[in-house]
Amino acid sequence: MTREPIDAAVLLEELARIDSRNPDLSPDSAGERALAERVAQIVAGLGMDVRLIPVLDDRPNLVAVLPGVDSDATVIFEAHLDTVPADAGTREVRREGRRLYGRGTCDTKGSLAAMIAAIDRLSRTAGPRPTVLLACAVDEEYLMRGAGQLATELPSADVVVVGEPTSLVPARAHNGFLRFRVEVLGRSAHSSRAALGVNAINQAARLVLALDATVGERRRASPHPLAGHALLSATMVDGGIAPNVIPDRCSVLFDRRVAPGERPEEALAEAYEAIAQICERESITVELPEPLVSLGALETPPDAVAVVAAEAAASRALGRDVSAGGVTFSTDACCFYDRPDLPSVVLGPGSIDEAHGSVEWIELDDVDTAVRIYYDLAMTAHTIRQEHR
Numbered sequence: 032m033t034r035e036p037i038d039a040a041v042l043l044e045e046l047a048r049i050d051s052r053n054p055d056l057s058p059d060s061a062g063e064r065a066l067a068e069r070v071a072q073i074v075a076g077l078g079m080d081v082r083l084i085p086v087l088d089d090r091p092n093l094v095a096v097l098p099g100v101d102s103d104a105t106v107i108f109e110a111h112l113d114t115v116p117a118d119a120g121t122r123e124v125r126r127e128g129r130r131l132y133g134r135g136t137c138d139t140k141g142s143l144a145a146m147i148a149a150i151d152r153l154s155r156t157a158g159p160r161p162t163v164l165l166a167c168a169v170d171e172e173y174l175m176r177g178a179g180q181l182a183t184e185l186p187s188a189d190v191v192v193v194g195e196p197t198s199l200v201p202a203r204a205h206n207g208f209l210r211f212r213v214e215v216l217g218r219s220a221h222s223s224r225a226a227l228g229v230n231a232i233n234q235a236a237r238l239v240l241a242l243d244a245t246v247g248e249r250r251r252a253s254p255h256p257l258a259g260h261a262l263l264s265a266t267m268v269d270g271g272i273a274p275n276v277i278p279d280r281c282s283v284l285f286d287r288r289v290a291p292g293e294r295p296e297e298a299l300a301e302a303y304e305a306i307a308q309i310c311e312r313e314s315i316t317v318e319l320p321e322p323l324v325s326l327g328a329l330e331t332p333p334d335a336v337a338v339v340a341a342e343a344a345a346s347r348a349l350g351r352d353v354s355a356g357g358v359t360f361s362t363d364a365c366c367f368y369d370r371p372d373l374p375s376v377v378l379g380p381g382s383i384d385e386a387h388g389s390v391e392w393i394e395l396d397d398v399d400t401a402v403r404i405y406y407d408l409a410m411t412a413h414t415i416r417q418e419h420r
C-alpha cells in the first residue's frame with residue numbers, strides 16, 4: 032500500500048475547521064453535510080464502501096463498511112457529526128503545542144478522527160480482522176434523529192463504540208431521556224376582574240410543584256449506581272399574551288431522564304398518572320401532546336464482548352486497570368436501547384468538562400492514544416469471538 036498512514040491529529044484539525052454546527056441550535060449553520068462529504072471521501076480512500084443516507088433536509092448520516100478478513104466479528108464505530116453552537120471563544124480552531132482548541136475538537140471530532148485513523152490501521156492489517164463499520168450521525172446535540180435512523184439500519188454487531196469524550200475510560204451505562212409538554216388550560220379574563228377567569232399560570236405552578244413533590248422526590252431518592260439520578264425537571268415554561276390578561280394557557284416542558292432498566296414509556300406513564308391525580312385533586316385541566324422525544328438508557332452487561340474488549344484495550348493503552356463505569360450525560364447509544372444486538376460502550380478522548388464550554392479543547396496525545404485503543408479493541412473483539420466459536 033502506498034498511501035500515507037492517517038495522522039489523527041492532522042485529520043482532527045481539518046475536520047474541526049469544517050463547520051458542522053447543528054442548524055436546529057444555530058440557524059445560520061449549513062449543518063453536517065460538508066463534514067459528512069469530506070469524511071465519505073476520506074474513508075472511500077481506505078477502501079470502505081460508503082453511503083450517505085438522507086435523514087433531515089440536506090443533513091445525511093454516513094455509513095461505511097470495511098469487510099473483515101477471516102473473522103466472525105463486527106465492530107461499529109459511531110460518532111456524531113454535529114456540534115453545539117460556537118461563540119467567539121470557540122469559533123477559531125487553533126493549535127498550541129499538543130493541544131487543539133475550537134468547537135467540536137473534544138465533542139466529538141477527536142473521537143471521529145481517532146476512529147478513522149484506527150480504521151486506516153485496520154485496513155492495512157492483512158488479516159484476520161473484523162468487519163468494521165463507521166457510522167456518523169447528524170443531530171446528536173438536539174434530538175438524536177440521526178442515531179434514531181441508524182438504529183433502524185445498522186446490522187448486528189459485537190461492539191458499538193460510541194465516540195464521546197470519556198477521558199479514554201469506557202462507559203457501559205448512562206441515562207436516556209424523555210421530553211414532554213403539558214398544556215395547562217385556564218380561562219382568560221381582564222386582570223382587573225381576575226375572579227372571572229382561571230389563571231393557567233397559577234394552575235401550572237401548582238402542577239409543577241406537586242409533580243416535583245411526588246415523582247420528583249421519588250426520582251431523587253433512587254439514583255442508579257452507574258448512571259446517577261434520572262430526574263424529572265420542568266425546564267421551559269411559556270404562557271400569557273398580555274400584561275393585563277389572565278392567561279388561558281400555560282405550556283410547561285418537562286425533561287425526564289430515563290434510568291437503565293427503565294423503559295421510556297414506563298417513565299412517561301408514571302408522570303402522566305401523577306399528573307392525572309394532581310389535576311383531579313386540584314381541578315386543573317391539561318392537554319398532553321405527543322412527547323417530543325423518548326429514548327431509553329444505555330446498560331451493557333459487564334461481561335459483554337463490547338465491555339470486555341473495551342476494558343482490555345483501554346487498560347493496555349493507559350497502563351492501569353480500567354473498568355467500565357457510567358457517565359452522567361446521554362449519547363447516541365440511547366437510540367439503541369431496543370437493539371440488544373448493538374451492545375454499546377461510550378469511549379473517546381477528551382473530557383466532558385471541556386465539551387460545550389466557552390473554551391473547548393483536546394489533548395492531541397489523547398487522540399493518538401484513542402487510535403491505539405480503538406484498533407486494539409476491534410482486534411480484541413475478533414479474538415474473543417474466535418475463542419467462543
Ligand SMILES: [Zn+2]
Nearest residue numbers: 111138139195
Ligand atoms: Zn457529543
